Structures are given as C-alpha cells and as structure tokens.
Amino acid sequence: MPLSWIVLGLLAFAMAGFFLGRARATRAVQGDARKLHSLPFYYGAHVFLMTFVSAFGLLVFWMAAQPSVIGWWIGAGLEGEPGAITLQLSEIKRGAAQLLETGTSPYDAASVVGAGAVRYAGMVQAGHLFMVVAVVLVALGGFFVSLRQVSGEFRARNSVEASVRGLLIGASLIAILTTVGIFLALIFNTIEFFRIYPASQFLFGTVWQPSSGGGAMQPLGLLPLLWGTLFISAIALAVAVPIGLFAAIYLAEYATPRFRNTVKPLLEVLAGIPSIVYGLFALLTVGPMLLKVFGSGGLGWMQGASSVMTAGLVMGIMLIPFVSSLSDDIINAVPQALRDGSYGLGATRSETIRQVVLPAALPGIVGAIILAASRAIGETMLVVFGAGAAGRLSANPFEAMTTVTAKIVSQLTGDSDFTQPEVLVAYALGTTLFLVTLGLNLLAQKIVAKYREQYT
Amino acid sequence: MFDAKISETTVTQNDIKIAARKVQVYYGEAHAIKDVSVDILDKTVTAFIGPSGCGKSTFLRCINRMNDTIPICRVEGDILLDGEDIYDKRVDPVNLRARVGMVFQKPNPFPKSIYDNVAYGPRIHGLARTKADLDEIVERALRRGAIWEEVKDRLHQPGTGLSGGQQQRLCIARAVATEPEVLLMDEPCSALDPIATAQVEELIDELRQSYSVVIVTHSMQQAARVSQKTAFFHLGNLVEYGDTEQIFTNPVDPRTESYITGRIG
C-alpha cells in the first residue's frame, strides 16, 4: 500500500473520530453544551489528535528505522571483512529493490548476494505489512480509548491544549536539533578525515595542494586557507568599519529625519543584494578595474582579476550596511542625558560624539565589528568568484589566494568520493569555520548583551 | 495680557546678569512660552516654580540655548547676557554654554573616571596649559562641588560608581570646572533622597557667592530655602516675579496664591 494512501486513510479515520467525538460529547449532556466542561469542538479535536498523532508518529518512526534494522539483520548473516560486507550489502539492496519493482532478480538466487536479495525483499514486504497492521492497531486503540474518555466532565480543552503545547515545544526543539545536526555532521566526518589523514599535517601544514587519489601524502594544510580568509576579512573590515561607522554616526547624530529616512533604506539595499551578485561584481567589474591600475600595464603587482584585494574591497562594500545599521542601533541606545550633559558644558557635536557618545558605545560597536568579522569569515559566494583558487601564504594583497569557504565548495562539489581525504577535508574545514564563527558570535553576543544592560 | 510684574528689587547692589524680553517659544505648533520678560541678577539664586508643564524648564533651557538641539523648537524675543543678545547670529552656542553651565534633573556623569568627568569641560575649552593646571582646576571644582573629601582618593574610578547624591554633586563640580558665570539647574534634587538633597541645597547656597544661579524646582519648600528671587510660571506665562519672601508671604497674583497654598499644581 503506498504511503500516501496510508496517510490519507489515517486522516479520514481521524476526521471521522473528530465528528464522532463531538457528537458523543453533545449527546452525553443531552444537547445542552453549557453542561460540558469544554466546547464540543475540543472533544472532537481530542479524538482526532489521539487517533492521528500516535499512529502517524509510529508510521514515521517505522519508516525511518526499518531499512537500518533489515540491513543490520542481513548484514549479521554475512561473512568476511567489514568492507566486503558493506559492499555485499549494497549489492543485496540493489538486487532487492529490483526484485520488488520488476519481480525478477539480477542475481542468481543460489549465490550469497542473490539469496540475500530474496531474503531482503521478503523482509521489506513483511516489514511493510507489519507496519500497516501496527499503524492501524494504534489508530484504532487511540480512537476507542479517546472516544470512551468523552463525557460531560472530561476536560477535553486541557487535554487538547496540552497536545498543542507539546507540538509548540517540539517546534522549538528543532532549533536545538539543527545545532546538534550541524555538530554531528561535522564531527563524524571530521573524525573520519583524521583517521586517514594526520591532524598535525592538516592543522599546521603550510601548503594546500589537493590531488585526486593523493591519499595521505597530498598536502592539505589549513594555514594558507586560514591566512587567505583572515587577510580578505581584514581588508573587508578596513573598508566597512570606517565607512559604516561614520555613516551611522552621521545618520544618528546629524541627519534630519527626512535625510535619514531616505538614505538608510538606500544603504540597506546593499545588504539585501545576494552575495553571488557581489561575486560577479568582484570578478567582472572591480577585479578588471584594479588590474588596470595594479596589473602588468600599471604597477605590476597583480596577475589576474581575482585577488585578496578584489574580494576584500567588495566584501567591505557588502558589509557597510551591516556595520552601519548595527552601530546605528547602538549609538541610539546611548542615553540622551549624556549628550545633554556634554552640550551643557559647551562641547560641540563632534566633541560630544568623539569623547562621550563613542566611548559610551564602544563595547557595543566592538560587538558589531566582531559580528561583521564573523560574517566576512563565513562569506562564500563572493570569495568563490573574487578571491582565487590557489591556497597561498603571501603578504601581497594583490595576489590571488583562497579561503576556507571557497575550498569547502570546491572539495564537495562535483563527483565526490567520500572516502578520500581531499573530499573529507571539507568537513574539517567546515568544523574550523563553524568553531571560529561560533566563538566570535558568542563573544559578540555577550559583549552586546552586557552593553545593553548598562543602559536599561 | 499677563505681563510679568517686575517687583522692586531689594537686592539693588546686584547687577542684572540676564535680561529676557518678550520671549516666545514654540514647539512646532504649540506655544510653550508666552511673552516672558524677566531680569535675573548676578550672585543670586533665582527659583522658577510652577506646576508641571508650565514652561519653567523650557525657559531655563532657552538661557543656554539647549533648545537648539531640538529641531522643532523655535525661540523669539531677546535674551541678553551682560547686554549681549545670545540669539544673535554671530553667537556660537558652544561659547555661550561655556559661560552658562547647566546641571540636569537626573545625574548624568559620563562613563569615564571622576577626574575625566570634571576635566572634560576645561579640556575642550582649552583652559589648562599643563597637567598641573588641570589637576588644580579639577581639585578646585570638586571642592566647590563639596565632594572633594569623598572622592579625592578615587579620582580615577568611574563616576558612574558614585551614589546618586554624589553623582549630582559631581555633575555640579563638572559644570563649575569651566568657570561659568551662570549656573542653570533643572530640578537638580528631584532624583535624590532627602539627605543628598540637603547637601546639594547647601552647596547651591555657597555657589551664590560666585555665580548667578537659576534653579527650576517642583518643591516650594526648596525654593523658599535656597532662593532669593522666585518666578512663578503658569501655562507658559510668567505670572509673578519677585523676592522669594514676598512671593511666599504676600503674593500679588491670585494664581500664585492658589499654587502656593496648594490649590493648583
């Protein structure tokens, strides 16, 4: 029976439960709804939830667990090296899938694989049957139990609300689940990588030169990538922080409301433009422009359009609104009383800003800059186009270098063999990236939270 | 209509420091101060009293042009400081505020050290040539602010760490450090407890020796205690202005009497 039919059947059954439950509640009080504890709707909803949620939950769980259980069962019966078993098992699965679909097995039924495939297919069919039976039983059980509960005194609303509350809690747990998922996805694969590749060689290696099939001998050093990342981020911040900060100061302290209401949204347009657009802008506009000045025709420092400077400048432009709107919020949080105190002593606006407002806002602004740095480090599309492809440790900002994020993309796209170090290294890079940005975010949040406390 | 009644002054030896003539203040459409004329004397404490929203704080803020920072605020009429119009185009409000200092309702020390709080004014106005000069100015200001003894051992700790009363005296010391001629105080004790209030009031009385002090207050007792001259504002009008003693014992205008006896307010 196809899955969608089962779900539709369950829904129909649960809806029937809803109407029966509601009717039973009304009947229990001879049609006088005032005698019920809850509105009739809640009695119906109670039956619906008890019927559907439990059966549907079982269905999802069964679907998720069945392949692993069967795989484990069949695998336990196989003999040989662990690697060989895995291989055999995947062949068995393929055979079973074909058997179920077309009715004929591609393998000889007498061979280990062929016999396994037949057994496997049988177990899948049996499992499916058991599942349908179990789901129907649970649905019936929920249906009858909840229907019996319905009476005039039964607190249906409380029961329904408890379920809804459970759903709400479940939804907020998704956030934790996502973090856990990220953590697991990174950690398992990173461990896998370090099993076949020496950790010290990754962490302290100064050369990045992956080669297909190079195994543990190929140089996969983190340092050149980290250097490229930090170099580009530093240039980006050198552009974004002064411009963003001064723009925020002007908007918060000098601008008329009209000017502010026009300029602020315009600057924020820069933040709404997807990073791939900035990538193209770097590669096709800014890079060639820089090349004219610093390339072989000019100063001769630059070889191609992609460089640390190209990516850094464009990333700086991208981060201007980020820095300016965060700083704007923070400057506005400085109490007016401090400004008045300064003006009252005969300070000019700029003296007040430089000597009173900015020092007071400093922790918050530092937090904003750290957040911007975390953004810069995690930016991907822009550096894929703007920065270059070769890992390099150089102090010349006009050379092409590459970053952690760009290499995650290049190592994980295309035909990837997830047993090779040059592919798995992407997870180690991902872990590095995640830990660095997580650390910066936590730090920034702490600083900003402390700053806000100070003025509330 | 409600022309101010400028009473015969009994303290004739004091010069007129500030002279306001037909001052009008508008907040957008709202007419906040209506045709106020008043003479404020040197080396005297003048109290502005009146119910909330009567315009006394607004008028006070006109005297050092703090209202300039509010975009919708418009001032008409003349306010003369030593005979010079402070709303003249050539006057830089920065210069004016150095001579007309201000202390605010809520103590607002900068998030800096006690020393830097007091040194802020002298520094921006370039009053000290050397570090020793500055030290001297800071010490003298803190002494005048009657807080020197309490803070002399912790000058480099943040001013925000002081108690409310201490903070307010620090703010007074900060205002005094720029050697102003007039000191404006906008309800300086409203955020303080009675003991701190008493200390600040005592300080105000001492400051009278050197400055013209204008204080806005909600408390009639305070006005009676610290001021020599009192002005009563009501609905943007200056209703009555005269010697404090006369205002409190023998008010001329019925509205003043109602306020003093607690019928409006």
Place this chain on the structure above:
Amino acid sequence: MSGVPQKRSLLVADSQLTKRNAAESRFKIYGLAAIGAGLFFLVVLLSQIVMNGAPAFFQTQITVPLTLDPAAVAKAEKSMMKTAGYRGMLEEALWNEVERGGIETQLKSPKELREMISAGAPGNLREFALADEGNQGTEVRYTFAASSRVDGYLKGRVTREGSKDDKGIRPEHFDLIDALVAVGVVETRFNLTFITGSDASDVRPEQSGMGQSMLGSLAMMFVVLGVCLPISVAAAIYLEEFAPKNRFTDFIEINISNLAAVPSIVFGILALAAFIQFGGGKLEIEALRASAPLVGGLALSLMTLPTIIIATRAALKAVPLSIREAALGVGASRMQSVLHHVLPLAMPGILTGTIIGLAAALGETAPLLLIGMVAFVQTDIASIGDFFTAPNVGMPAQIYIWAQRADGAWYERAWGGIILLLVFLVAMNAIAIFLRRRFERRW
C-alpha cells in the same frame, strides 16, 4: 592658575573656537563622505548590473523566406545527425536571401554562413517542420536565432579587433552582418527564451534561459513556506508566550541567535549530511536525493528558521499585555488568548518577517552548491512530484553555473539572470514594506 579666559564678548569667536568649529565641520564631512561612498557603491553596482545584464533580454534574429522541401525533410530525417540536414536548409535560405538582395560578400558558399547561425536553430527548424505537415512545401518567413558571436557583435560585446584570433568568426562575416542589418534581415528582438527557457549547452548561450531555474526556486520557496513557517511560528509562540524562564529555554534562545549567524555554507554541509547522505542514503527515503528542490528547500528552511522565529517573536512582543489580560479576564485559557487574540494581531509582523526571510533564502547560493543543485538541467516538469524531486537548479545557482563558464556571452546571461533575481527580491521586499505600512499598528 592660568588660561582662564577673560570675559569676552559672546559675539566674537576666538581663535580656539574657530579651530574647534573647523574640527566640527571636518567631522561632519567625514560622515557625509562615508554616506556618499556607500551610495556611490550602490549606484555603481546597480548600473553595472543593468548595463551588463540588459542585453541578455535581447537576441539577434535572422528572418528569411524559406521553403521546406518535403523531400529534403525526409532525407534529413533518415540521416544519423538529423539536424545536419536542417542546418543546410537554413544556410541555403540565408544564402538565397543574400544573393537576391544583391549583397556583396567575400564568402563563397552557403556552408561558410554556418558561423552566423545559432547551433540550436536547426533543431528548432526540425520541430517546426515536423509539428505540422502544412509547414512543408510552402514559402514562409522563418525567423531563427543568430549565433552568439553575431549577437555579441551587434550588442558591442564582440569587436572586430577582439576577434582576430577567433576561429569562430571572420571579418567577412562581420561585413555581411553589417550589410544584412542594413536591409533588415538581421535584427535584435526581445528575447522571450531568456525568461522561459532552460539551460543550454556550452556553445549555445543564445538558447539558454532562466525559466527552469525559476521553477526550481519556486519549488524551494514552497518548501520553505510549508516547512519553515509553521515550525518557526510554533517555536516563537512557545518561547514568547509559554516558555518558563529557565536554563533550558535560555539554551534554546542562545541556539537560535547563534543559528542566525552561522555561515550559510555550514547549512549546506548539514543538508548534505542529514538529508542526502543520512535521509536519502541510510534511511533510503527516495524523495531526498541530490539536486532535488525538496532538499534545497529543506536546507534553506533550516537557514531561514532563526530569521522567522526572531521576527515572529518581535511581532508577538509588540502586542500589548493588555490584550492578553483582556482575554484571560473573560475566562479564556492562555492558549485561547494567544491563538484567538495575540496571534491574529501579530500576523502582519509575522508575514513581513517571513517575506524578508524568503527573499534572503531566494538569493542564497552556497548551500545549493553542496547539495548538487548546480547540475546541468534541461528537464521538463511532468508532475507535481517531479516539481519537488526532479533534479533542478535555483536562480542563483543558475547564475553561478553560467558565470563559471567564463565566456562573454555567458557572463551577459549571468548578469541578466541577476536582473531577474533582483526583480523578484525587489517585489518581495516591496510587498513586505507595503504590509508593514498598511497594517502596522502602534499601541
């Protein structure tokens, strides 16, 4: 004590004040310059996009009288390379037109016109010929695409000097194009294919379009809306209205604010591991496979989750306590007060936040690269199931693919794709702003 200024007139500015005022103006100019720089970058960026992208919406077309000979069609259909015969017909027709018009050319035979005709044009002619028997045997005015070099020449992208070493086109071709433009045989028209079409092979930029990728993006947006919105709103309701203040809820909150700042590529890694390798691989869920918009949508959902949760919480927080108390006061349960009163009032804010979150998801590229939504896709959508699970690309991924081909004609397409993408983003943000303006309520 020294340096205390003598009492001076207020009307005269001393040298120190002049200096301070100069510093003041300088400071103000820095601020204005910073804003000016920001706006300047914005103008440069937008003008680059428009200038480079607008040509993608136009395509050079050749229109000639053409008679499809049924015998020739039959012959072409019999050969191995079916389109080769049709290419000959196009070359012939164009050659006839040149001769009829008496246009002088250095080219000697119809075969030499090949470089001027789009590699996709013969295929289109074949479709035209087979679609209706009536199309054969009579003369029709047939319009077909010129090659990307001819197209580029008319748009100014390809120049005579720049093409000296180009084997794909010769100066004689340029002369002929100029002559044909003069008589109106070659002209540039609006390029509908760019909006409705799908990707085309490397050598046929003139046949490519964003249509397929727009469907892919649409599918992903549906997934984000269907998955992310209910979960986010439910989570926000719990955290804002019900959650007790304890360590556990603190932990959830820290989690959410951190997820909001996790680089998007990390969500790509998560989607690759959780959905494709674990869900599709280990658990053998068929719908979860590489390149499927369903997986892309799930990845973007996880990424958008914190944005919508934060926006929803802000919207819920903005509803005053008095509304909740009023509901509780007439005997509603807490759940009823939230679902019947608070949530409807917060709806405009939630919708605004959702649209802004969707817009951000629409422009996101990095996670799509990792789950393989950068494949070459030319599929047609057959069913609703396919709509979500057949391999596809998203708009930004399509732009990425084209930009990777590193060729002028493809760059033009990529910029054009950006214009389309930005049109959607602007539209979405405009709706969000409209909702905010229209329904914003100040309490």
